């Protein structure tokens with residue numbers, strides 16, 4: 001029985017996941033970095049900056065002490081931005097029980113090392129069994145989850161019992177949780193969909209229309225699956241919730257910070273201002289850089305990622321990037337399949 005459950009940290013997604021746990025009758029300890037936020041959550045049962053107009057369950061209590069949050073916890077849910085994962089994982093190491101169920105719901109890679117979040121956790125938490133690390137991902141905007149709108153996610157772990165323990169912890173009538181064994185695929189899909197979400201915001205901002213967005217999502221999925229497979233993922237994972245599911249949610253929703261960032265860039269607003277004004281994490285920007293580097297490392301063709309990289313970091317005009325994408329050398333739709341499969345049907 002998982003008695004003490006903690007969520008790190010009290011941003012949008014951490015607060016939404018804490019709400020699901022509270023709905024399931026769990027007492028949740030939510031780590032917040034500022035005393036003001038702790039007081040707001042404990043006294044007013046709100047977390048206004050991150051989840052507007054929502055009254056939180058009294059079962060959610062906040063603390064600013066990582067030690068208090070993690071000590072004796074049976075399950076710890078890590079929902080820090082990817083840029084903070086290593087630091088927070090190293091800080092909790094002295095307090096974390098080695099057999100605690102460790103779940104992360106972060107969508108990104110570590111900048112520089114290009115490591116997946118579970119790899120970063122494994123390095124910083126060597127006492128814990130990495131086969132029991134769980135990643136939770138899928139189409140799930142915090143804004144809808146706190147309103148108890150029907151949502152589906154996937155939890156992946158190498159160890160089936162760990163995945164099922166995470167499934168038991170979160171599943172309820174509005175939050176349906178599926179299991180999967182493909183940790184790499186679920187992590188890669190969750191991180192890379194944000195790049196395409198940014199691209200969808202750009203596409204919509206440039207009024208390119210529905211055909212262009214459908215193309216972006218479909219060809220985006222193709223390059224996500226290409227890199228993911230090269231990194232060891234099961235290609236089928238990309239047809240699931242963490243793959244096409246989250247692409248649909250991110251590319252079609254105005255809740256998406258990545259979509260909104262892309263949309264603002266299309267209006268000519270500088271990236272630094274977009275990020276500053278958002279006041280919340282836009283993982284897709286750093287992930288575009290990481291994926292561009294991963295594509296080079298694994299020698300995988302990722303044209304959308306490359307063009308977006310050039311728009312974000314090389315000052316390329318989004319219209320020129322779109323023209324260059326459309327003008328690429330002609331190719332087969334399933335170019336990554338073995339050549340005998342490609343010619344099949346034409347013989």
Ligand SMILES: NC(=O)C1=CN([C@@H]2O[C@H](COP(=O)(O)OP(=O)(O)OC[C@H]3O[C@@H](n4cnc5c(N)ncnc54)[C@H](O)[C@@H]3O)[C@@H](O)[C@H]2O)C=CC1
Nearest residue numbers: 010011012013014079081084106107140141142280281283
């Ligand atoms: N918001 C959403 O709907 C969803 C978000 N996610 C993912 O969850 C992760 C967190 O995102 P959100 O909660 O949405 O972000 P957010 O911007 O709403 O909140 C971020 C939180 O992280 C804290 N923080 C920032 N830097 C930190 C650091 N270095 N160390 C510790 N804490 C730090 C902030 O104080 C804030 O509480 C991201 O990887 C995101 O992609 C995943 C699914 C849904």
Ligand SMILES: O=C(CO)COP(=O)(O)O
Nearest residue numbers: 138139140141256257258
């Ligand atoms: O991951 C998300 C929905 O599944 C949230 O997307 P954004 O970070 O773009 O808001």
